[in-house]
Amino acid sequence: MSEEAPAGDVAQVLYLLRLYVTGNTPRSLRAVEAVRGVCEEHLRGRYRLEVIDIHQQPELARSEQLVAAPTLVKRHPLPARRLVGDMSRNDRVLAGLGLPAG
Amino acid sequence: MAHDTLPATIEDLRARLAEAEETLRAIRSGEVDALVIDSEQGVQVYTLKGAEEPYRILVERMRDGALTLTSDGVVVYANRHVAELLALPLERITGQLFRSFVVETQHAALEISLRAAREGWRGEFALVRGDGASVPALLSFSELPVQGVSAVAVIVTDLAEQKRRDELAAAARFAKAVLEQATEAMVVCDARGRITYASRAAVVLAGRDPAGLTLAEALPASGTVTAGTAVEEQSRAALAGSVVHGVEVEVGAPEGRRFCLLSAGPLRDGTGTIRGSVVTLIDITRRKQAEQHQQLLLRELSHRVKNMLALILSVARQTGARITAVDDFLDAFEGRLHALAAAHELLTESGWRNTSLAELARAALAAHDQPGSERIGIGIEDLPLTPAAAQDLVLVLHELATNAAKHGALSVPGGAVTLAGRIAGGELVLAWSEAGGPPVAPPSEVGFGTMLLEQIVEHRYEGRVELDWRSEGLVCTLRIPTAEFAGRAEWP
DSSP: OOSSSOGGGGGGOOEEEEEEEOTTOHHHHHHHHHHHHHHHHHSTTSEEEEEEETTTOHHHHHHTTOOEESEEEEEESSSOEEEESOOOOHHHHHHHHTOOOO | OOGGGHHHHHHHHHHHHHHHHHHHHHHHTTOOSEEEEEETTEEEEEEOTTTTHHHHHHHHTOSSEEEEEETTOBEEEEOHHHHHHHTSOGGGTTTSBGGGGBOGGGHHHHHHHHHGGGGOEEEEEEEEOTTSOEEEEEEEEEEEEETTEEEEEEEEEEHHHHHHHHHHHHHHHHHHHHHHHOSSEEEEEETTSBEEEEOHHHHHHHTSOOTTSBHHHHSOBOSOOTTSOOHHHHHHHHHTTOOEEEEEEEEEETTEEEEEEEEEEEEEOTTSOEEEEEEEEEEOHHHHHHHHHHHHHHHHHHHHHHHHHHHHHHHHHHHHHHOOSHHHHHHHHHHHHHHHHHHHHHHHHTTTSOEEHHHHHHHHHHTTSOTTTOOEEEEEOOOEEOHHHHHHHHHHHHHHHHHHHHTSGGGSTTOEEEEEEEEETTEEEEEEEEESSSOOOOOSSOOHHHHHHIIIIIIITOOEEEEEEETTEEEEEEEEEHHHHBOOSSOO
């Protein structure tokens, strides 16, 4: 079985993403911008991106077993994946989302 | 573990390992802002260097003052606003006991507040500025958990400024309410002459909210403008800096034209630059109408007095022409004046508007009949009469009744008179029929009564007088065209 949803349904698969950040640091701002940019380009209309400040909602960070921020978590489709650190490189974000590069 | 699931498990573990290695790499290479440690004390977020910078800027630029105090009340941090509020450089604030900036009488209250910070606490304090002046401030205390060290965060709201803002806002609200309640229509125009504000009375006058319109559009000049200048011109004059007081103007409002007293002046800002104009319009339409009505009444009164004097003179002359004895003259003259007075009273009651023919006939003949005797029967199709016609007709009826009382049916106890009136073919046909009186014969010469009848009915109204001297009593038929005789419109 493939890691992703069946190929025929790829265009319909919904993505549920969470981006954990530390307030409004430059890195947080860049991460939000970059992830939204990639989602708009590749997943337009079929993704939901939740941005969570770990200072404001640390209990969510705990349930996610987070170790650092920023972290992008792909919660759906399975398998869950996470990407920690620099989000400014598109190929890294795409790999984190399990999407083919380019 | 079943052999067939082994490859998938290995794949999953590889992916997790790669993720873990990638996370470590990101942390080592400084790509993260914070580390999350899940310890027995709960989740702790360790922010790495630089991550708090945006908050520092945010707090630094807040409109409120922000302070961090140790649990002993020593200032660890103060933002720029605190320094401005206390009129002291920052280095003379940090490191000091915060109470040194609070009036001495409130030191105890401050101690209590610091201890209550854990629950969140706020209170009004008087702060002491560097120049010795005191500033009222609202202090909000809250506990600041800084990784095991107890600290207190204080937000300082400048109440003096708050109060100034509140007072300004209240003053603005009050001014607006005053404008709204004012009975005068008040309009504010911008520099281009467009209405930016209209009071409630102005909205009523214009019949809509005139905001955005020019005055000429909202209240067009109507008919003759008393002062020869339109509202718009006055507003433009105000924009040019001149002040106009109480100019009478006539404007075309949706409800019809209105007379207004206009005052206008420039609207200057704090620097004296003209930013627009303020135009006040006091609706004086009612007063104006009352004035006009009064003038009309005065003219009318003067006219009527003249007419009445002429009429009396004419009656006196005609009465005197036929009668030589003074007593007889006085009798006849007095009777005629009484008849005129009766008509006059009816006319006054109706406000010198149209009078009812039936009422006039009853009033004119009342003096010749005993109350309850009903010797004079009146059956008249009613008709509104002009005031002039009423005066004429009352004289006619008086003559007929006087004649009947002297020589005809009313001169004996059993006699009776009927007055029948109907309107036919544009004519009022009035039939005066006497019966039960002494035998009647045509007079040898034309008497005053007959002459008066003819003069009024035939010459003034181009009607006809038919006198039938029947032996059982006189029948006088008057045919009067209603065109000149009857009042119009106002009759219900």
